[in-house]
Amino acid sequence: MVEDEKKIAESLRKGLSEQHYEVDVAYDGIAGRKLFDSNSYDLAILDINLPLLNGYELARHIRSYNEDILVIMLTAMNTTEDKIEGFEAGADDYIVKPFDFQELVVRIRALLKRLHHQPGAGTNILRVGDLIMNLDSKEVSREGRNIPLTAKEFQLLEYFIRNKNKVVSRIDIALNVWDIDFDTKTNVIDVYVNFLRKKIEKDFSSKLIYTQVGMGYVLKETP
Amino acid sequence: MVEDEKKIAESLRKGLSEQHYEVDVAYDGIAGRKLFDSNSYDLAILDINLPLLNGYELARHIRSYNEDILVIMLTAMNTTEDKIEGFEAGADDYIVKPFDFQELVVRIRALLKRLHHQPGAGTNILRVGDLIMNLDSKEVSREGRNIPLTAKEFQLLEYFIRNKNKVVSRIDIALNVWDIDFDTKTNVIDVYVNFLRKKIEKDFSSKLIYTQVGMGYVLKETP
DNA sequence: AAATCGGTTTAATTTGTTTTTAATCGGTTG
DNA sequence: CAACCGATTAAAAACAAATTAAACCGATTT
Numbered sequence: 001m002v003e004d005e006k007k008i009a010e011s012l013r014k015g016l017s018e019q020h021y022e023v024d025v026a027y028d029g030i031a032g033r034k035l036f037d038s039n040s041y042d043l044a045i046l047d048i049n050l051p052l053l054n055g056y057e058l059a060r061h062i063r064s065y066n067e068d069i070l071v072i073m074l075t076a077m078n079t080t081e082d083k084i085e086g087f088e089a090g091a092d093d094y095i096v097k098p099f100d101f102q103e104l105v106v107r108i109r110a111l112l113k114r115l116h117h118q119p120g121a122g123t124n125i126l127r128v129g130d131l132i133m134n135l136d137s138k139e140v141s142r143e144g145r146n147i148p149l150t151a152k153e154f155q156l157l158e159y160f161i162r163n164k165n166k167v168v169s170r171i172d173i174a175l176n177v178w179d180i181d182f183d184t185k186t187n188v189i190d191v192y193v194n195f196l197r198k199k200i201e202k203d204f205s206s207k208l209i210y211t212q213v214g215m216g217y218v219l220k221e222t223p
Numbered sequence: 224m225v226e227d228e229k230k231i232a233e234s235l236r237k238g239l240s241e242q243h244y245e246v247d248v249a250y251d252g253i254a255g256r257k258l259f260d261s262n263s264y265d266l267a268i269l270d271i272n273l274p275l276l277n278g279y280e281l282a283r284h285i286r287s288y289n290e291d292i293l294v295i296m297l298t299a300m301n302t303t304e305d306k307i308e309g310f311e312a313g314a315d316d317y318i319v320k321p322f323d324f325q326e327l328v329v330r331i332r333a334l335l336k337r338l339h340h341q342p343g344a345g346t347n348i349l350r351v352g353d354l355i356m357n358l359d360s361k362e363v364s365r366e367g368r369n370i371p372l373t374a375k376e377f378q379l380l381e382y383f384i385r386n387k388n389k390v391v392s393r394i395d396i397a398l399n400v401w402d403i404d405f406d407t408k409t410n411v412i413d414v415y416v417n418f419l420r421k422k423i424e425k426d427f428s429s430k431l432i433y434t435q436v437g438m439g440y441v442l443k444e445t446p
Numbered sequence: 447a448a449a450t451c452g453g454t455t456t457a458a459t460t461t462g463t464t465t466t467t468a469a470t471c472g473g474t475t476g
Numbered sequence: 477c478a479a480c481c482g483a484t485t486a487a488a489a490a491c492a493a494a495t496t497a498a499a500c501c502g503a504t505t506t
Contacts, residue, residue, distance in 0.1 A: 150453060
């Protein structure tokens with residue numbers, strides 16, 4: 001928590017400790033930044049009007065180093081513009097003072113429940129944009145249209161989806177989809193990528209599989 | 224969105240559509256539940272005082288069926304008890320009417336950014352000043368603009384970044400990026416440094432790669 | 447047991463991009 | 477001012493990927 005009004009800081013720290021949260025407190029922006037740089041936190045509660053470095057800048061600093069840390073802005077500044085700036089700096093929530101302590105606690109809980117929860121963990125469905133893969137029924141569809149795939153095509157696509165936005169090399173693919181070692185002699189992978197492209201891209205409006213010459217392939221949604 | 228006041232529902236639907244969100248609307252709790260049972264949504268916006276089935280119950284229904292769907296309560300009920308009940312029913316955010324439409328939009332965005340983001344999937348990112356290199360997606364950007372690099376250019380830049388502020392000799396580069404021994408006959412390195420400079424410095428305000436005559440090159444941020 | 451079928455792999459060709467070479471230009475230094 | 481070092485450019489060579497057709501393989505049918 002970074003909060004320069006020591007009374008508020010202390011009462012919050014006490015309250016949160018009682019809720020079994022571990023809290024470190026800094027009283028100005030620079031001290032807050034130091035804390036974040038040398039520790040590993042789940043969540044940050046930031047005032048905006050802080051000495052030395054304001055809450056927006058501190059939020060941006062935290063965001064640039066770690067996308068996972070949750071950020072709550074806690075401030076008296078209550079115009080919509082302030083809130084928008086707060087969220088743009090990377091905040092996950094924005095609470096206006098004065099506020100009820102209980103509300104802070106439930107909002108913290110709501111955020112933390114998302115932190116270590118793997119989205120999609122319960123389901124056997126993978127998706128990238130409008131492409132949907134059902135791991136149980138082994139069905140794949142795009143724009144609602146069903147696309148029949150063979151076993152190898154399905155495995156390859158599953159590998160791509162599980163590594164979406166990440167360039168995977170032919171060696172990665174060979175190892176994980178074909179269980180073969182480094183073997184330059186074959187071009188099965190290229191052929192299968194071509195098969196997949198024909199089925200999941202041809203007749204559709206947007207590309208999904210991109211070639212990075214000399215590096216591999218990457219499956220990603222067109223923004 | 225489940226909202227029984229048709230005027231509000233319609234104006235929100237219109238506004239969100241303009242933000243390129245796809246929105247379905249129901250005007251009572253049971254109709255809302257039907258929508259969720261037969262569709263696959265990312266996010267729900269729920270009023271609390273709804274005919275037939277109230278917002279808390281609907282939120283609980285959604286939660287029991289899918290932990291991933293984000294839920295925003297949007298209601299005139301503004302006591303702390305109401306909020307706590309909303310969050311306990313599984314809400315991710317709670318907005319009190321009347322509210323500014325812009326605030327709703329940024330809060331939706333803040334939630335959605337968490338939805339498909341794999342926490343802990345520590346993104347492999349290197350940065351020097353405003354230059355950002357993503358080792359997973361193999362993307363490089365400066366000042367937010369994307370800069371496509373070829374495989375060798377990428378490897379060379381990665382080597383520079385990993386040795387930032389350090390003068391690296393051509394021999395170092397040859398050894399680490401080209402896997403070749405000291406071979407005066409070639410000038411590939413000079414050519415590639417030139418390629419890089421064209422892509423990451425030309426059209427940008429500051430230099431990054433400096434030549435140390437007789438010693439090598441150094442990548443550093445201009446202070 | 448042969449023929450067929452779907453799926454997988456190999457091989458060869460075409461196409462496109464990247465990498466390397468080599469020659470020239472330009473500035474700095476002894 | 478010439479020798480040297482690096483920058484720049486264009487063209488050649490090398491390489492990587494896309495595409496196509498045909499061969500192969502195993503399961504199933506005839």
